[in-house]
Amino acid sequence: MGRIEEIWNGDRLIQDFGMKLLEAREGYARVSVKVEDRFLNAHSIGHGVLLFAAADAAFALSVNAAVDAVGVQWSLNIIRAAKPGEEIVGESRVFHRGRQSMVCELTVTGEDGRLLLRGQSTAMPVSRAVYAEKSPGRKAT
Amino acid sequence: MGRIEEIWNGDRLIQDFGMKLLEAREGYARVSVKVEDRFLNAHSIGHGVLLFAAADAAFALSVNAAVDAVGVQWSLNIIRAAKPGEEIVGESRVFHRGRQSMVCELTVTGEDGRLLLRGQSTAMPVSRAVYAEKSPGRKAT
Amino acid sequence: MGRIEEIWNGDRLIQDFGMKLLEAREGYARVSVKVEDRFLNAHSIGHGVLLFAAADAAFALSVNAAVDAVGVQWSLNIIRAAKPGEEIVGESRVFHRGRQSMVCELTVTGEDGRLLLRGQSTAMPVSRAVYAEKSPGRKAT
């Protein structure tokens, strides 16, 4: 099983949220998730947590496609509401891949292509051995 | 029913995640949530989305306790992993309450008090009437 | 005198830094500044403050070209060093213009086009009258 499948299938929250893997390769990933009733906030719009989840799942795939990495920082603006029932798309594009850090552009868009969330996130590569032994932080996801 | 209860009970995701309301008043809120199996990532530790959810629920309560507000920006570092089965605590403290914006300190801590997440978030107050009519953004949650 | 000129000429720091205005219109601006010796850090590379200044000047112009606005939040990654003597370019593009907030993509690039800084910033529109009277925050610059 490839790295992508391993992360995707092993991630209980991604599975529980019913996410769909649309595309994932080194440096880029795209996933979708439906705004089900259980993901609504008190104003009956899609919860910010769902938007974060869509962006974060794409982030994890885009950085872990090639190397093991831990997500360390997320900055994001939520600018529009997700509508009940629509399928939203989370995207991550690695725009800097350094020896010590990877930085990504994150976006979440609605079914009609309108921008809902935009942000930036940072991950650090770690070796599997190091991670297993010393647990320096957490895996990106 | 007070404002806090209205938000808490009406928020489907908060209910679905099984969160507990520990404290909520104007300018401060604290919630907890258990790291159930469905909230684990591919490395069998608590998912970043769960940590974000705990912080965001506290954020929403702390800013909406007094006025209707929309969350617009979140910046956060995740620095340690949440362990399977532990009860984590999300906290939000409003440290700036301006006419146009409110800014909060967010933290998530583990059962033993170790710091898991720390961040800062920004909300903007809106009138209910304006929100219902024009939907300028989204409610904080 | 137009709004752009008013901001540009009235900004003492922009003038002191010797910035050049390359382009400024509603929703977009681009400025440049030379990495002079006085802008070096202890490792003899361009100071992070200079990179922030280039991005921030572009931010202020892009949001103030049409309406008075105050900058409230900045999130940025610095990913490469600016070299002594090179002319760096700061750019801001408004990707969300709402009634209550404007959100921008910020970049700073080196003379050879390599990406030095990338970030996101948030401004809130204010009326001049309100600003003068109540000083709710600060102008974006």
Place this chain on the structure above:
Amino acid sequence: MGRIEEIWNGDRLIQDFGMKLLEAREGYARVSVKVEDRFLNAHSIGHGVLLFAAADAAFALSVNAAVDAVGVQWSLNIIRAAKPGEEIVGESRVFHRGRQSMVCELTVTGEDGRLLLRGQSTAMPVSRAVYAEKSPGRKAT
């Protein structure tokens, strides 16, 4: 000459801005700077760049007091204006010191103690040898 003095004296921008070193030790630093006329924006208040500079100088000292580190991410809210002529104070406190990253709380306050800026920043430790040879990023400053 100690590490702190080396960074402080060698930093041309810190010297040019006329900053004062109030306190610096492993994990904490505090500096001050006067809001001179050259640091005003078009609205005759202290420039956001000056506030960033005060926070960033403290950040650099707090993380470099013990090990060489590069600043990689900054997130900050500016919530009040600095007044012409006042002496503002920038502070950085390292609240997480991991093997791969250090995370700091940044604040800038006015002469009367009012909060002007609050944020969070991330640095990564590097060996001096690695830095000199491969220039993986930039030093925190």
